Amino acid sequence: MILDIRRIFSAYDGPVGREFEADFSQEDFPGYRVPDKVLVSVTAVLEGGLVMLTLRETPCVEAECARCLDTLRQTFPIERTYDIRKGDWEEEEAELPFSPEGRLDVEELAREEILLEVPSVLLCSEDCLGLCPVCGQKRPCGCAPREAETDPRLSVLKQLLSD
Ligand SMILES: [Zn+2]
Ligand SMILES: [Zn+2]
Structure with missing residues (x-):
């Protein structure tokens, strides 16, 4: 899903909200998989010259317990807010996955957040005896x-x- 951030700066007429299903089942995550579709919601509000972007998703992760090797499933509620300045997409090392024209790849952002939030070592329970x-x-x-x-x-x- 692509969100045209530059257009929000140039032609703002109220908060923008989008919801879509992302398929990460073929992605290569370290130590786990995301087999089910993930509902990603994103809102963008222009405020004080900044676009405040909020991303929410709750991926269900499947992995093998690091101690007993049982298959486990765990959900990770993720909510992140970013302040975007006009022209951020022109930065050489932009923090967010922008195209040079100011279009944000929200699916790629959702994938990066899963990478950041989900540890690569998971346990079926805290007191798993292995x-x-x-x-x-x-x-x-x-x-x-x-x-x-x-x-x-x-x-x-x-x-x-x-x-
Ligand atoms: Zn275990
Ligand atoms: Zn034994």
Whole structure:
């Protein structure tokens, strides 16, 4: 979706609002996927000589838990506001994905925000115990606690230390 920002500066007649579905299922994100279409909404208001652009989206991310490798799905509500000055699109290193004519690629902006907001390491839950080194199943798995944890020499050492 392309939003003509230059036109908002030159012919403003009230807030501009757009909503569209973005398809990022073929995009290469680090450590996760965005398989479902994402509803992206964008509003632009001209105020005090600046265009205030607000972008909202709630991508549903699919990934493998970094500890137990289970597939997980998590949503990330994203809301970002940008102040755009007239002529920002002519900057050599424009912060936003503009064409030289002042047209903003909102879908590309939505993709960049997902990259910024979603961590590349995700867990199925904060207290995921990961995989058991003995049986390879997700813990708790019923295996006895690891040897090191019950090593009698260690408990003697602990006693000495606490004395
Ligand atoms: Zn996990
Ligand atoms: Zn086990």
